[in-house]
Amino acid sequence: MEAETGIDESIRYDFQNHIDSLNTAPEWWIQYKQDAFDSYMDLPLPRRSDENWRFANRSDLDVERSYAFDGESSLADRSKLEQASQFTETQSGSYVFADNQLVSANHAPQELQDKGVIWCSISEAIERHGDLLKDYFMKQDVDLGSEKFAQLHSAFVTNGILLYIPKGVEIDAPFCAYNWASTPNGAIFPHTLVIAEEFSSVRLVEAHLSDGEDAALSCGVTHLFAGIGAKINYTHVQNFNEQTLGFQINSNIAGKDSQVEMNSVILGCRHYRSETHGQVKGSGAHVDMRSMALTDAGQEIDQRTLQTHSAPNTTSNLLFKNALKEQSKTIFSGLIKVDEGAQQTDAYQTNRNLLLSSNAEANSLPGLEIEANDVKCSHGATTSEIEDEEIFYMLARGIPREAAQELIVYGFFEEVLSQIADETLAERTRELIRAKFRG
Amino acid sequence: MSASLEIKNLNVNIGDKRIIKDFNLSIPKGEVHAIMGPNGTGKSTLAKALAGHPDYEIVSGDALVDGESLLDLEVDERSRSGLFLAFQYPMEIPGVSIANFIRAARNARLPDGEELNAPAFYKELYEKMDMLKIDRKFTSRSVNEGFSGGEKKRCEILQMAMLNPRYAILDETDSGLDIDALKVVSDGVNALRGPGLGALVITHYQRLLNYIVPDQVHVMYDGRIVKSGDKDLALELESKGYDWIKEIADDAA
Incomplete structure (x- = not known):
């Protein structure tokens, strides 16, 4: 018991330091974090018998042993990272974070601010947009296996972005968020929260990157809320170095007649676990979930998806493609779930794996769970050379x-x-x- | 050594089965030769074996391009040395545009470190597409994906036009084409004819040879050439049928 308490105490100590560093934060936020930390401590690590962790490597999930959560950063050259954070031609605004700290911010044009667009860091949102956060922050269910890591995220999150688009505002140029991991054995907690009100339209690009070749932990959450008739287009590029352990928990709620597109480009991490839940909640809504991963060496990319249809006349389309080199491994586990009332659902799920080496391993676990009787659903998984x-x-x-x-x-x-x-x-x-x- | 594609005593196996038997043929540069013959006689095997397909084992004999043997060369080296095969069944390559595909083939022909001049490349590509009546929007379409039979064959001739081979083998380029597509493809091949190109046109039907008029016609049966002649031989074969060839072959045996 003594030895285990030692480990416990190290993360408790880090958490206490983290809370102490938030001295200007409102009480509700401190309490929220305290509760999240307690939940994190209470929840067990994923077990071998957990269906959501089938085929997964679990040997490196005990993150307390390997990473520091004290928030210290060895980041030296901010301008270098700022310059490397340029993935789009135009932008409506951008944030660059490294080791959870703000490196640079490009605010939304005044014209958009005047319309009520909110584009700010999470730390700023805590001070100024508490009501929004209380309604939306971490308010989507985490139900694909990483519940413990979602609590870890909530406990330690300090930054990331809040993007709020008011009713009827349509914006072409994308907003961009860049999250860098820099410190050896450090941990980052990128958070992305997008709230698109009725008939608004917005694009967001998020990149997760490493500054150097040192091992780090990233534990990120992206939640998208699309109101009636809203359009959200989200593209995520994950290009950490191949020492990094990454968790990424994505979820979206698509309201009536809304359209949500999520694209992921996954290249980095030694071990990357992503969970993506498309919640198609309003009739007439459409959700696209696409991903591509190129893996090499001993990389493991583990992706779990859920497409939940809970309203009639909804559509969703999932396409996850992996190309595997060397001894790398991928896991795709996807479920389409159609609730009883969700008639005239069209839902598709496709996973394609291209093996470029006889030592690579692609696992595919497609599934359907349909309770409505008038639907078009299909899934297909292929692995080929x-x-x-x-x-x-x-x-x-x-x-x-x-x-x-x-x-x-x-x-x-x-x-x-x-x-x-x-x-x-x-x-x-x-x-x-x-x-x-x-x- | 004269400038020619020279095939000498070639024997080709698929597995244990001999398909091409002591095959001899010489195509001087600047000439177009046709090979006709019934199905299963080894025409396509000859084409693929010359291109270097790994399933076709060259047991003995030689094939020379302007005096240089092809047989020690890898498939891609054979192509770069100036041999072109227009496929009977061109492969689909999802996600690779025709422009990028041809660009990669052209890049492979440049010395190390040299880069293709993109504007000049596109100018040439568009000119040749116009010649072959291929819509310019095809440049961004994936190679052969969702193409009609005629589009695939035109795309093959486009590649040939862009790669400037010294010798080209056209394997059943007429198969699957309606008469309009046949004319377009033939016009394209005819436009490429000239002193710098030797061509071998493989076909089952005489029809194609009305449009691509050959300098010589060879009739192939059971892995070898059994009769050669001028373009009129194709017409004679058309009227007498392949049974006539079987008789000639049997008489010779």
């Missing part, structure tokens, strides 16, 4: 074998990348993919 005849065709045009494979892999991802609306961002992701593929 590059076809010899495809390679032969390209060789016969004089394209060397390596270049041919590369083209095929890039082509494989295009189905996802071509859906990224911002052409500069799409090209930036293609560059990252090329850089990674060529090692």
Whole structure:
């Protein structure tokens, strides 16, 4: 018992330091964090028998042993990170964080602020938009296995962004949030909260990045709320180094006639666990969930998804594509759930895995749970290798074998990348993919 | 050594089965030769074996491009050395645009460190697409994905036009084409004819040879050429049918 208390105390000590550092924060926020920390301590680590952790590596989930939560940062060169945080051609506003601290902020244009658009850091939101946070912060269910890590996030979160778009405001240029991990064995807790009111339209780009090659922990949450007729387009690029352990908990609530698009480009982390819940709650709503991952070395990318349809005449479309090199491993586990009243649901789920090595391992667990009787739902999962005849065709045009494979892999991802609306961002992701593929 | 595609005593197996048997053929640069023959006689095997397909084992013999043997070259090296195969069944490559595909093939032909001049490349690509009556919007479409039979074959000829081979083998380029598509494809091939190109047109039907008029016609049966002649041989074959060839072959045996 003594030894275990030692570990307990180290995170308790870090948490106490964290709370002490929030001396100007309102009482409700301190209490909220205290409750989250207690829940974190109470909840067990994922067990072997947990269906949500099937096939997953659980050996590195006891994060208290490996990471410091005291918030200390060794970040030296802020301007370098600021300059590297440029993924889009235009923007309506941007935030750059490193080790949970603000590096730079570009506020929304006055014209948007005048319309009531809120684009601010979470730490600022705590001071100025407490009412919004009380209604929306962490108010979507976490139900895909990372409940404990969601509590860890709530306990230690200090930054991230709040984006609030009032009724009827439509904004073309994306808002951008960049979250860097810099300190060896440090922990970051990126939070993204988007609230799009009725008939508003907004785009958000989020990037998770490493400054250097040291191991770190990222435990992030993204929650999107789309009101009646609202449109949210969200693209997430995860390019941590391959020492990092990452948890990413995503969820969206799509109201009546709303449209939510979530695109993920996943390249980094030693071990990455993402959970994405599309909650299609209003009739006429449509949700797209897309992801691509390129894995190599000993990487493990573990993705769990849920598409829940709880209103009639709703549609959702999921496409997750993985290309695996070397000894890497992916897990896709997805469920489409259609509630009793959700007639005329169209829901699709596709997982495609391209094995580029005989040592790679792609696991796929697709599922349907349908309680309505008038629906169109399907799921498909395939795992394949590059076809010899495809390679032969390209060789016969004089394209060397390596270049041919590369083209095929890039082509494989295009189905996802071509859906990224911002052409500069799409090209930036293609560059990252090329850089990674060529090692 | 004369400038030609020279095939000498070539024997090709698929598995344990001999498909191409002591095959000899010489195509001088600047000429178009046609090979006709019934199905299953080894026409496509010849084409794929020359391109270097790993399923086709060259047991003996040689194939030379302007005096240089192809057989020690890898598939991509054969292509870069100037041999082009237009596929009977071109592969679909999802997510790879025609422009990027041809660009990769052209890049592979440049010396190390040299980069393709993109504006010049697109100018040339558009000119050749116009010649082949291929809509410019095709440049951004994935290679062969969702193409009609005619579109696929035009795309093959486009690639040939962009890669400037010294020798081209067109494997059943007419299959699956209606008469309009056949004309477009033939016009494209004819436009590429000239002193710098030797071509071997493989076909089951005489029809194609009305449009691509060959300098010589060879009739293939059971893995070898059994009769050669000028373009009129194709017409004779059309009227007498392939049974006539079987008789000639049987007589020779």
